Amino acid sequence: MTAAVQPVHPASTRAAVLHGPEDLRIEELPLPALGPDDVLVQVDAVGVCGSDMHYFASGRNGQNVLRQPTVLGHEASGVVVEAGALAEVAVGTRVAVEPAVGCGRCATCRSGHYNLCPTGTCFGSPPTHGTIAQFLVAPSRSVHPLPDAIGTELGSLIEPLAVAVHAVQRADVRLGHRVLVTGAGPIGILVAQVARAAGAEEVVVTDINDDRLARAAELGATSVVNTASTELAHTGMDRLLECTAVPAVLWQGIRALGPATRATVVGRATPAVDGLPLAFLQRWEIDLGTAFRYAHAFPTAIALAASGRVDLAGVLTGRFPLDRAAEALRAPVQDPTHLKVVVRPGD
Incomplete structure (x- = not known):
């Protein structure tokens, strides 16, 4: 009997790195190793959020300031291509990524309000690298399987739907x-x-x-x-x-x-x-x-989209490859008819 071939963990990934206002560079970055409860997601689509546009335009979003080169993006979907030994997500699963899940240990997280975690981080919120990249290492608790009724690209809109x-x-x-x-x-x-x-x-x-x-x-x-x-x-x-x-x-x-x-x-x-x-x-x-971000909202968001009670396709108005990520960040400002545009790192 032939042993199963283990996936080869990529050493690096191409990503959209913000160095300063209007200074977005497509670079090759080292990819972290998987922890036992991590998954590796091959990113299919990343929605452009207003916060991404603020960072790109001015180097800040509200009180958070760009302090070092950071990969932008937090509205992501893709396919799990590698899983740690303790991760309860199978390789091949299409997922929406929840970018901010808290530390999981503090009293705030244990009370269920993990969106308010005092030490929590969020993908794409400097200095934490984001999701506009070909590959993403994420905790398994931050990925949510997508049903057949939701295409992988539209899965990137589950995050803003969770906000709603x-x-x-x-x-x-x-x-x-x-x-x-x-x-x-x-x-x-x-x-x-x-x-x-x-x-x-x-x-x-x-x-x-x-x-x-x-x-x-x-x-x-x-x-x-x-x-x-x-x-x-x-x-x-x-x-x-x-x-x-x-x-x-x-x-x-x-x-x-x-x-x-x-x-x-x-x-x-x-x-x-x-x-x-x-x-x-x-x-x-x-x-x-x-209201700040979301907590426990992804399952409801996925159910609403899968049932057709919320129309995600009607909100999506533009697609850009990774090499044109800067254009994607400018698009909703230059053309106000845009609603949600996505970056497709694999295109």
């Missing part, structure tokens, strides 16, 4: 709710779809880009409003999910809420803002909450 799932859960959207989503970018449109799946009766999406609003309407929003030209007349909404990170938009959305409702900040908040309508919140007992 967690946001809707944090907002406590319930059956029959009237929901206002501010921002028709990829996250806003996914949030709108998840809110509908959660039972929202009405989902209103606002933006200042008519192309994106049209896509939101195609993908499940019951109505859309261009707030650059039309006053937001909707009032008495039950939930607000703010996805633009623009304070004035949050204040406007809060004033569209009814009594005893909830506003949830989803877009990356600025460090401090002025103008919070605190008296209005207090007078009507409107709760103001936040």
Whole structure:
């Protein structure tokens, strides 16, 4: 009987390394050895996120600053091609990668809130190398098998869908709710779809880009409003999910809420803002909450996409090979009709 041939672990991988603002280089980097509970993923697709574009444009995203050359990207999918001895994921499994799973040991992680781990890292958040690479070594707990109903490329969009799932859960959207989503970018449109799946009766999406609003309407929003030209007349909404990170938009959305409702900040908040309508919140007992990444949301995201209740293909608008990764990072800014573009490292 012939012994099974063990896969050869690659010594290196080509990757998109950011050295400074607008300085992205395709380089060959050493590939770490697999630990006993690690897997090696051959990356199929990586979605470009707003955080990637911020790092590329300015060398920072919020308060996190590029301090050394770092591989960008955190929205990844691919195929497991090697597995450590303790990894419970079979070679050949198509997976979506959860980029931030916490240390798994601290009290915060043990309580289930691993997205808030004080020492946690995230792929593509400097100085931790990201996923825009041909191969990726990841803990086995951070990969989620994809069912046949989800193509491997679309599996890269499970990560932003998980953001939307967690946001809707944090907002406590319930059956029959009237929901206002501010921002028709990829996250806003996914949030709108998840809110509908959660039972929202009405989902209103606002933006200042008519192309994106049209896509939101195609993908499940019951109505859309261009707030650059039309006053937001909707009032008495039950939930607000703010996805633009623009304070004035949050204040406007809060004033569209009814009594005893909830506003949830989803877009990356600025460090401090002025103008919070605190008296209005207090007078009507409107709760103001936040959502950060996700915890335990990938299985729900995969189930929603596999069932067709969320349309991922409708959000994907562009593909670029690894050698054109810099173009992918510029594309949504240069062409605002783009929603989600992906880098295909194998192309």
